[in-house]
Amino acid sequence: xxxxxxxxxxxxxxxxxxxxxxxxxxxxxxxxxxxxxxxxxxxxxxxxxxxxxxxxxxxxxxxxxxxxxxxxxxxxxxxxxxxxxxxxxxxxxxxxxxxxxxxxxxxxxxxxxxxxxxxxxxxxxxxxxxxxxxxxxxxxxxxxxxxxxxxxxxxxxxxxxxxxxxxxxxxxxxxxxxxxxxxxxxxxxxxxxxxxxxxxxxxxxxxxxxxxxxxxxxxxxxxxxxxxxxxxxxxxxxxxxxxxxxxxxxxxxxxxxxxxxxxxxxxxxxxx
Amino acid sequence: xxxxxxxxxxxxxxxxxxxxxxxxxxxxxxxxxxxxxxxxxxxxxxxxxxxxxxxxxxxxxxxxxxxxxxxxxxxxxxxxxxxxxxxxxxxxxxxxxxxxxxxxxxxxxxxxxxxxxxxxxxxxxxxxxxxxxxxxxxxxxxxxxxxxxxxxxxxxxxxxxxxxxxxxxxxxxxxxxxxxxxxxxxxxxxxxxxxxxxxxxxxxxxxxxxxxxxxxxxxxxxxxxxxxxxxxxxxxxxxxxxxxxxxxxxxxxxxxxxxxxxxxxxxxxxxxxxxxxxxxxxxxxxxxxxxxxxxxxxxxxxxxxxxxxxxxxxxxxxxxxxxxxxxxxxxxxxxxxxxxxxxxxxxxxxxxxxxxxxxxxxxxxxxxxxxxxxxxxxxxxxxxxx
Numbered sequence: 001x002x003x004x005x006x007x008x009x010x011x012x013x014x015x016x017x018x019x020x021x022x023x024x025x026x027x028x029x030x031x032x033x034x035x036x037x038x039x040x041x042x043x044x045x046x047x048x049x050x051x052x053x054x055x056x057x058x059x060x061x062x063x064x065x066x067x068x069x070x071x072x073x074x075x076x077x078x079x080x081x082x083x084x085x086x087x088x089x090x091x092x093x094x095x096x097x098x099x100x101x102x103x104x105x106x107x108x109x110x111x112x113x114x115x116x117x118x119x120x121x122x123x124x125x126x127x128x129x130x131x132x133x134x135x136x137x138x139x140x141x142x143x144x145x146x147x148x149x150x151x152x153x154x155x156x157x158x159x160x161x162x163x164x165x166x167x168x169x170x171x172x173x174x175x176x177x178x179x180x181x182x183x184x185x186x187x188x189x190x191x192x193x194x195x196x197x198x199x200x201x202x203x204x205x206x207x208x209x210x211x212x213x214x215x216x217x218x219x220x221x222x223x224x225x226x227x228x229x230x231x232x233x234x235x236x237x238x239x240x241x242x243x244x245x246x247x248x249x250x251x252x253x254x255x256x257x258x259x260x261x262x263x264x265x266x267x268x269x270x271x272x
Numbered sequence: 273x274x275x276x277x278x279x280x281x282x283x284x285x286x287x288x289x290x291x292x293x294x295x296x297x298x299x300x301x302x303x304x305x306x307x308x309x310x311x312x313x314x315x316x317x318x319x320x321x322x323x324x325x326x327x328x329x330x331x332x333x334x335x336x337x338x339x340x341x342x343x344x345x346x347x348x349x350x351x352x353x354x355x356x357x358x359x360x361x362x363x364x365x366x367x368x369x370x371x372x373x374x375x376x377x378x379x380x381x382x383x384x385x386x387x388x389x390x391x392x393x394x395x396x397x398x399x400x401x402x403x404x405x406x407x408x409x410x411x412x413x414x415x416x417x418x419x420x421x422x423x424x425x426x427x428x429x430x431x432x433x434x435x436x437x438x439x440x441x442x443x444x445x446x447x448x449x450x451x452x453x454x455x456x457x458x459x460x461x462x463x464x465x466x467x468x469x470x471x472x473x474x475x476x477x478x479x480x481x482x483x484x485x486x487x488x489x490x491x492x493x494x495x496x497x498x499x500x501x502x503x504x505x506x507x508x509x510x511x512x513x514x515x516x517x518x519x520x521x522x523x524x525x526x527x528x529x530x531x532x533x534x535x536x537x538x539x540x541x542x543x544x545x546x547x548x549x550x551x552x553x554x555x556x557x558x559x560x561x562x563x564x565x566x567x568x569x570x571x572x573x574x575x576x577x578x579x580x581x582x583x584x585x586x587x588x589x590x591x592x593x594x595x596x597x598x599x600x601x602x603x604x605x606x607x608x609x610x611x612x613x614x615x616x617x618x619x620x621x622x623x624x625x626x627x628x629x630x631x632x633x634x635x636x637x638x639x640x641x642x643x644x645x646x647x648x649x650x651x652x653x654x655x656x657x658x
Contacts, residue, residue: 040600046415046446050334051335094361
């Protein structure tokens with residue numbers, strides 16, 4: 001009996017997250033609904049599928065909607081968790097366009113809307129410019145998605161002062177183009193690019209710091225958090241990295257006049 | 273359906289001019305002057321009738337998130353970079369353009385459009401040029417065509433218009449499947465200069481016929497998915513992960529593609545400098561017996577299980593089973609640990625299909641040319657989901 005109840009609850013939840021043309025009057029579904037998993041997403045979008053898999057894509061449900069001559073392509077992707085969904089959203093949002101507080105975040109441009117809430121990433125593309133219709137669909141969809149609208153904790157790690165709005169994004173693989181920094185977040189500041197990576201333990205973080213010293217070369221120690229170093233790299237520019245417990249962070253592309261240690265120390269201090 | 277989504281999403285972002293992702297003056301000298309490449313480490317090939325001299329290792333930029341890796345590759349002498357309008361909703365083109373801005377004359381840039389008609393395609397091209405910060409692209413692909421019918425006169429005309437306007441140098445088409453249809457259609461059109469196709473060691477010699485035909489017709493052939501795709505998602509402790517993630521295994525896969533002289537260049541995805549350096553070393557290297565052994569170990573492991581989706585089994589089951597679909601569903605359960613999804617898809621099939629049991633047939637009429645144990649795998653699907 002309990003099993004049946006769980007099954008029905010799961011089915012109801014699954015239905016609730018599915019895209020629905022009927023959310024707005026005057027819109028009807030055109031053709032069959034579609035559904036994809038990591039195993040066959042390429043059938044829908046070929047090479048672009050890899051960009052979804054990188055963010056731990058689980059499945060997608062989609063429909064095409066029609067109202068008169070206008071059509072919408074409406075897809076809801078489920079990622080492994082809310083952090084990956086936010087990462088997907090941040091990699092797809094246009095950093096030049098502001099976001100709105102619908103769900104965790106929403107970005108609407110005249111012919112496209114993207115929304116993230118909990119572990120769901122929603123995309124709606126329109127055949128014509130109609131931001132208002134997109135916004136109404138996004139609002140209605142957001143209401144049907146259960147779960148948290150809180151952004152990932154990582155967004156609070158970066159100090160707000162001089163932070164370029166909308167620039168914080170998750171990097172799912174090779175932060176700063178360095179394989180040893182497996183996954184983390186980057187943010188743009190007036191002074192340079194900041195990054196933060198959470199390792200599994202202080203010991204593994206210390207090991208990564210050693211790899212970074214070896215990789216970059218010519219490093220000079222600085223007093224920031226548990227350990228730190230400064231260097232100039234041909235591709236990353238002037239940089240300052242630190243380790244605080246199991247967190248590794250720092251700045252790259254620092255201008256010649258910047259006080260690298262002070263700026264980096266501020267980033268380290270923001271980590272509780 | 274596919275193209276409509278791509279085109280919607282690609283054109284959806286209205287594109288204001290300068291942006292945050294574009295390095296601002298004085299902000300990104302994180303990229304100092306170029307280091308001269310060691311010429312003996314670079315291998316060049318001619319890309320069909322385009323005459324472009326391209327490095328045999330190109331750069332697939334799709335999942336690269338840090339521009340410094342692209343800059344490093346260009347500094348090292350790599351001269352072929354691939355992106356698409358649809359990648360990261362346009363953010364990828366912007367990053368590639370910013371990274372290669374100071375080297376535009378030394379590199380070849382290819383991008384793609386998923387547009388469904390001429391007007392939309394040409395509008396997307398203008399956006400691509402703006403985002404890439406250039407007034408031309410070297411190769412402009414029609415993105416992800418799987419059938420000859422998708423190579424419409426309208427889209428081919430868009431490429432010709434763009435060529436005449438000097439916005440593109442050459443016309444291309446990209447494909448992951450449907451080689452037997454799309455390549456002859458591309459040749460026959462007389463308007464396509466380059467084919468961008470999935471090609472890797474798991475395919476064996478299956479596609480060689482089409483590569484030879486394309487080459488003979490003067491088309492340049494660019495290989496993508498050269499590392500068999502998806503290895504990033506293999507668990508380290510899985511048998512396949514253990515093989516493909518061992519040092520040198522991915523290089524072996526790249527060298528397997530490079531040993532085919534009809535391939536003009538390759539565009540593996542690269543996200544960091546270590547990956548780039550490993551791939552860079554493959555250019556002058558020969559495919560070795562050790563490489564053969566490494567790849568054979570992987571093929572032996574996946575051979576009986578892994579459907580290559582070549583569609584050669586279509587219509588060969590006397591009971592009318594959709595063989596490749598069923599193999600895929602069982603892979604959801606066994607390969608990806610997503611039993612519920614496999615079952616869900618299985619149950620969407622018509623009742624007369626789900627009722628079939630392979631054990632009822634004395635002999636299976638389906639013979640997979642790649643050695644997949646079809647009856648065994650489909651029996652497992654029936655047992656799991658039926």
